[in-house]
Amino acid sequence: MMSSVAKLDNLAQPVSCDGAEVFGELSAPAPRRALVVFSGDVDLKWLRVLRPGYRHCFVVVHSGDAWVLYNPLSNGTELNVWPVQPEQCIRDWLLCQGYKVVEVSVRPFVPKALGWAPFSCVEAVKRVLGLRAAWVFTPWQLHQYLEKQLFGIKSLTVRDV
Numbered sequence: 676m677m678s679s680v681a682k683l684d685n686l687a688q689p690v691s692c693d694g695a696e697v698f699g700e701l702s703a704p705a706p707r708r709a710l711v712v713f714s715g716d717v718d719l720k721w722l723r724v725l726r727p728g729y730r731h732c733f734v735v736v737h738s739g740d741a742w743v744l745y746n747p748l749s750n751g752t753e754l755n756v757w758p759v760q761p762e763q764c765i766r767d768w769l770l771c772q773g774y775k776v777v778e779v780s781v782r783p784f785v786p787k788a789l790g791w792a793p794f795s796c797v798e799a800v801k802r803v804l805g806l807r808a809a810w811v812f813t814p815w816q817l818h819q820y821l822e823k824q825l826f827g828i829k830s831l832t833v834r835d836v
Contacts, residue, residue, distance in 0.1 A: 706735040706780040710766060711800060711821060712777040713814050728775065729815035734800045735765060747799035747812060777821045781805055 691705030712735065716727040732752075734747035742765055746753035757765070762778075769776050790809055792798045797817050801808060811820050 706783075708762060709779050709781050709804060710735040710762070710769065711777045711779055711804070711817070712769055712776075713818055714773075716773075729813070729818055730801050732796050732814040732817060734803050735769075736803065737762065745799070745803055747794075747796045752799075775818070777818065779804060779821060 678721055684742055687763040712733050713729050714731045714733075733744065735742050735757075736791045742760065744753065744755040744757065746755075748751045766778070781803070785807070789802065789807065792809070795812070797812060797814055800817065801811065806818050806820075808817075808824075809815050819835045
């Protein structure tokens, strides 16, 4: 079975798309911007053992002409597509809602399987961002990892607005 990465490599050949032929190679896309969002508000009592202010996380990713909110919850997944807005507007709105926000770039995918991990908001966000931090389990640990390990990130609070 051919991997999706190998399939993309084959696109240097002419490809037919609805009768039109497309030539040339696909160039690597520019790194996408993402806002990792942390919250202390939870409905589940057992999450109250986690660090206040860091009991849940989700991500907002810039994709083309829109921002995509991906919010993995215990009872489902919330997806919203927001029309293109300046990053500052979205960031400021999130901060005014009381969230903590960390600006990052999505890492390119590595064609190697990720290890098994229980599904959680942290694991879902790590996979969206392309992070391979097996020891990061809680939103606080993810925040600390982003602050210490990634180059060029900025953590924001409402004081920064």
